[in-house]
Each structure stands twice: as C-alpha cells, then as structure tokens.
Amino acid sequence: MASDKPVPCGPCNFDDFTIEAGSWCTNCEEGLCEDCENVHRKIKLLRNHKVISIEDYRKIENVSISLICEHHGENFEWFCQNHDKLLCMVCVTSNHKSCSGVISISAASKNAKQSTTLSYLEKELQGTLLNVQEFTKNRESATKEMEKQELMVKHIVFETRTKINSYLDKLQEKLLLKLRSISDNCKSKNKEFLQKLESKTEMLTKLMEQTLHLKQLSSDIQVFLGTCQVKKRIVGEINSLKTEIGATKDYELKVDIHSLIENFSKKVEDFGQIKVLESCTELEFRDYKIDQAQIEISVPASGILSNMKLQLIKTFQMKRENDFVIDVRGCVILPNTNLLMTNYSKQNQLVEYKYTGEHMRDIQVSALPFFIAVIDPNRIAVTYGDTAKFMEIRNTHSFRAEKEIRLPSKGYGVSHEDGRLYVKSGNSTIQVMDLSGKQLETLKLSSDSVLNITTSRDKIFYTDYKKNIVHCCRLNGEELWQVKRESVSHPYGVTVDHDRNVYVVGLVSNNLTIIQQDGKDSKTLLTESDGLFYPQAVDFDMDKRTLLICNKGGKVSMYKVV
Numbered sequence: 001m002a003s004d005k006p007v008p009c010g011p012c013n014f015d016d017f018t019i020e021a022g023s024w025c026t027n028c029e030e031g032l033c034e035d036c037e038n039v040h041r042k043i044k045l046l047r048n049h050k051v052i053s054i055e056d057y058r059k060i061e062n063v064s065i066s067l068i069c070e071h072h073g074e075n076f077e078w079f080c081q082n083h084d085k086l087l088c089m090v091c092v093t094s095n096h097k098s099c100s101g102v103i104s105i106s107a108a109s110k111n112a113k114q115s116t117t118l119s120y121l122e123k124e125l126q127g128t129l130l131n132v133q134e135f136t137k138n139r140e141s142a143t144k145e146m147e148k149q150e151l152m153v154k155h156i157v158f159e160t161r162t163k164i165n166s167y168l169d170k171l172q173e174k175l176l177l178k179l180r181s182i183s184d185n186c187k188s189k190n191k192e193f194l195q196k197l198e199s200k201t202e203m204l205t206k207l208m209e210q211t212l213h214l215k216q217l218s219s220d221i222q223v224f225l226g227t228c229q230v231k232k233r234i235v236g237e238i239n240s241l242k243t244e245i246g247a248t249k250d251y252e253l254k255v256d257i258h259s260l261i262e263n264f265s266k267k268v269e270d271f272g273q274i275k276v277l278e279s280c281t282e283l284e285f286r287d288y289k290i291d292q293a294q295i296e297i298s299v300p301a302s303g304i305l306s307n308m309k310l311q312l313i314k315t316f317q318m319k320r321e322n323d324f325v326i327d328v329r330g331c332v333i334l335p336n337t338n339l340l341m342t343n344y345s346k347q348n349q350l351v352e353y354k355y356t357g358e359h360m361r362d363i364q365v366s367a368l369p370f371f372i373a374v375i376d377p378n379r380i381a382v383t384y385g386d387t388a389k390f391m392e393i394r395n396t397h398s399f400r401a402e403k404e405i406r407l408p409s410k411g412y413g414v415s416h417e418d419g420r421l422y423v424k425s426g427n428s429t430i431q432v433m434d435l436s437g438k439q440l441e442t443l444k445l446s447s448d449s450v451l452n453i454t455t456s457r458d459k460i461f462y463t464d465y466k467k468n469i470v471h472c473c474r475l476n477g478e479e480l481w482q483v484k485r486e487s488v489s490h491p492y493g494v495t496v497d498h499d500r501n502v503y504v505v506g507l508v509s510n511n512l513t514i515i516q517q518d519g520k521d522s523k524t525l526l527t528e529s530d531g532l533f534y535p536q537a538v539d540f541d542m543d544k545r546t547l548l549i550c551n552k553g554g555k556v557s558m559y560k561v562v
Contacts, residue, residue: 007054009033024057026050029067031057079108081560082313083337083355084544098356101313101560120498157271168261179253186251193248200241207234305501305516305523310547310559315531316357318554321347326554330371330493332380333541333548334396341537341550342369344385350399353556363399366392371452375416375435383411383423391423393435405437413453413462417475422460424453430460430477443477456496463491463504470494470504472519481519488513493538497545497561505535505549512538512549531557 010030012019021031025040027049032040040046067076074088081101085091096102112118207230214226318326318341330342338360339353350363350372370385375393379402383391391411393403405421408431412424420440423431430443430453449466459480460473470491473479489509496502500517503525510533512526526532526549534552540561541548547559 007031007057009036011036011039021054023051023053026052077105078102079105081108082544084546153274160272171261175255179255183253186253189249190251193244196244200237204237305514305521308501308514308523308525309562310525311562313546313558313560314355314357315555315557316353318351318353318556319359320554321362327552328537328550328554329385330369331537331548331550331556332372332374332539333544333546334374334380335377336396337544339548339556340372340380341554341556342372342382344368344370350382355558357556365394365399366390366401366404370411371413373414373416373421375421381414381416381421383414383425385412386410391421403435403437405433407431412451415453415455415460417455417457422453422455422475424450424462430462441476443473445477446471446479452492452494454494454496456500459500461494461496461502463494465490465492465507470502470515472502483515483519483522485513485522487511487524492536493550495538495540495547497540498542503538503540503547505532505538507534507536507552510535512547526559531555 007021007024009017009019009021009032010028012033019033022034023032023037024030025032025046028040028046031054032051037051040049040051068074069076069086069088069091072088072090074090076086076088078087078089078092078096079085079102080087080096080099081103082099083096086105087096087102092102211226211230214223218226318328320326324347325345327344328341329344332340333355334340337355339355341351341353343349343351343362345368347362348365348368350365350369352360352363354360365382365384367384367387369382370387371383373381374396375381378396379393380396381391381393387410389407389410391405391407391414392401393405394401407423407425409426414421414423416422419435421433421435422443423433425431426442428445428448428450430445432440432443434440443460445462447464447467447469449464450462451465453460453462455461455475458475460475460477462471462473463469464471468484468489468491470483470488471479472481487509488504488506488511490507491504492507493505494502496517502515502517504513504515505511506513510528511524512532512535513522513524515522532549532551533555535549536552537548537550539548540546545561547561549557549559
C-alpha cells in the first residue's frame, strides 16, 4: 500500500530545506519540487530522465528494484547475454572477461516496455493470479466438503449407536423372558411339593386326634388294634414323605452373560476409527502464458518456430584420462552455472566443468552413471542404467550420496517435478515416487524402447528410440500427442524450454530438432555440419535460456536460444 507520508524534494533536502516534492525522477530516484523540476529539465544531461507525478510515484513506491550489485556494492552498468545476468564493473572484470555478450544496461534495456520478456512476465503474473484464485475456490470447496463429510460421519456414529442399543434391548428382552419362564417352572415345582406337605400335615393332625381319643375312650384291645393299624399307616406315610423329599430340588437362578458383551467395556476401547484418506488433488497449474498466446496469435503454427535461432556460446572437448572411452548419456547445467555430465564408461564417474569449459573434477559414484536431474540448488538425482537397480540423491556441493532409493528394475531417464521423481524403470513403465523413495504410482508407457524422459509442470516427454517417436503425456500417463519425423532417427536426449517446446537430439541423424509444445510443428536447428556427431544428451537451462548438447564422444556445445 502506498504511503501518505510527504515526499521531500531531494535537492532542497540536500541544502537542508524541507520542501514537499510535486514530482519524482525515476532515474535519480528522488523527489523534485516545482523549482527543482524546472532546473532538472534545463540540464542537458538530465533532459532524458523520466519525471513522473508524485501520484504516479505512489503507484510504484513499493516496487523493490535494486540498482546495486549485492556482491560488490557497485551500480549495475552492464548485462551479460551469455549468462543472463546484471553486472557491475567489478563483476565484468572479475568473472565475465571472456564473455562476448556483455553490453551496457542502456542497450539491454532499449524498448524494454515492448519486450517479449515483459509481456511474458505480465501474462505469467495474470495467469498465476488466476491459478491462485482457482486454487482458493478449490480449497474452499474442499473445506465445505469436509464439513459435509464430518456430518455424515456423525450420522453414521449416531445411527450405529441406535442400532446397537436396539439390538441390545432385544437381547435383553429375550433373556428376561427366558428368566421368567425358568423361574415360574421352578416355583411351580416348589408349590406342588408344598401342596403335598399341606395335605400330609392335615392327615397327620387327624391321626394324632384319633389316637388321643382312642387312648382316652377305648378299651385296651381297641387301643392295641388301633395302635398297630395307625403305626402301619404312619410307616407308609413316612416312606412316602422320604421319597418326596428325595425327589425335591433346590433351585438357584444365575446368569452367564455372553463373553462378547461381558468383555465389551474391557476389550472395545474405541467406538470406531476416524480415517483420513489422502489423495493427490486434481489441481493443475495452468500455463496461461501459453494458452493466451495461442488465443491471441492468429498465425500458422510454423510461424512460432520460424524465428527461433541458436547463438553459439562455447564448444569444447571433454578430456580423456588414460585413453578411457567417453560415453556421455546425461548432462545438466547446475544452479551454480557449472556443467555436469555422466560418463557411462568403466570409470564410474560424473564429470564437472565450468561454464567456460574448464575441467573442474571427476566425481566418483556408486556405479556407471546414466542420467542426472536437478532437484533443487542443493541436490541432484543420479540413475545407473544397466548397472544398478537403485538411484541416488546427491549433494551438488560435495556430491556425496544423501539417499539411496531402491527401484523395481534398472533405472534410466529421471526427472524432478514438484517434489516428485519420475524414473524410467521396469518394463514399459515410469515409476513415480517422492523424495523419500516412497512409491506413489506406476505409469504405463506404449513402448519399452524408452530411455530418456523429462517433465515440465504438468507434462511428461519421452523418446522412443526404436520407433523414432517423441511422446507427450500428462503426469498421470494420459497421452496428449506423439510426433514422428523422418528427419529424426533414433531420438535420444530430450529437454524442454520455458514454453514447453521440446528439443530432441537424433543419435543417428546427428541433429537437434525443436518440436512445438502442442506437437503440431517442428524445425531442425542443428545438424552434423554444426558439430553434432552421435549426440546423446541435451539440457535446457531456464534461467540462462541456454542449451547444453553433448555428443557421445564428449564434445560439448552451448547455445543461447534467441
């Protein structure tokens, strides 16, 4: 947000006068009052300076543009076309003496407002903003979906609890009905025995009365006879009673609760488990710059490539130690501008060169290095072709192995995109894994004669060296297009530029071909007459807009894409 603080006039402030400025010189980077602005316009050296109103200055006040070299503290005065870098005088004399493309800032900035770079920047900013807005809507929608899912889970929990309660109620009712039936049966048997005892009590009471009357009122003969008869009857009743007592049971009611129910509170510690199923979003970063260019430019497809040219920066031959054969299969321009090549020969070495072509060192690795890909400024990925079923992540400064990642089969081409490694490994497959080595998915290819791959944002590009076909597919493996050109024989190394135009070297045809990002047009950029002889490796550096091309035998060429 622009500040409301008054902007002082620079020249007046220098003379210790505080006067509010009414305009701003973008070249001098200071405010001017009305009088100083008039003086400023009269001075010949200052007439071409850009003077704007303070209101316009407020719009760019917070745009941070440094005019000073952060390494030497001097003003930027030069621009190196070879390295695409702003330079102060110290930079020129210390690091860019041999660069042929050093021009003045004024020459480099001529017509900057109409430059393609600024146009691309504006489109990239607009496109990125649209992407952010789309991503915001997507995440807001995802949050609402999560809230719906939360309610659904709650409903399932409550519904399950209700079902469990209902089922337990039914089991309880069933058990209590059975209890009542068994209890009634036991009580019925006791009641029946009580009735028999009551009958015997009544009978025995009568016998006691009769015996007493017999004793009081009858003769001795009658008493004797009566006693014998009653005794016989009593013996029978006693035996009957003993039999009844022997058959009578005591009942004790108990209950055995089902083990699952009895242990429910002990063994069931959770009502359930809440699971989070993670999956990759379907968010796709759309390249609005390319999309808009296709809409706005209504010219034949061939017109996009017709003006593309390569400007030779440097060419040199890699040195041979002890006459060992050089076999370059992969190459990259490192973030520090050094060049790194694989030497797929007996020496198990990566070879590092300076951007100027000076040999720096040979780096011993675990096996014959086949391919390399830059992950970030501090790490690279290295595969080992036919010699190993693993790949390594190595530090770009010490080149020590930081991690070994096992592969299902031999590993060939490798590329890094958004925290994922894409490795040609296995029968007609690309293995997708994160930087920890965790397998994420396997993409099926249409051919097994594929060694080299590269990625760019949301696409994968790979070459089929037997069928002479260049393929383009989405990151999920869905093929978008394929191109076969008679002029390209044995397509091998492949790379892409800012606009996702594809550069392919033909190993047998000895050429470099560019294929338009939609696969609809192509153009041969270099041939054998330009020094290409069995070219196998190619890399495009986005920052420097530079192509690195390596022949099988170690001849290295660098070109500026203009």
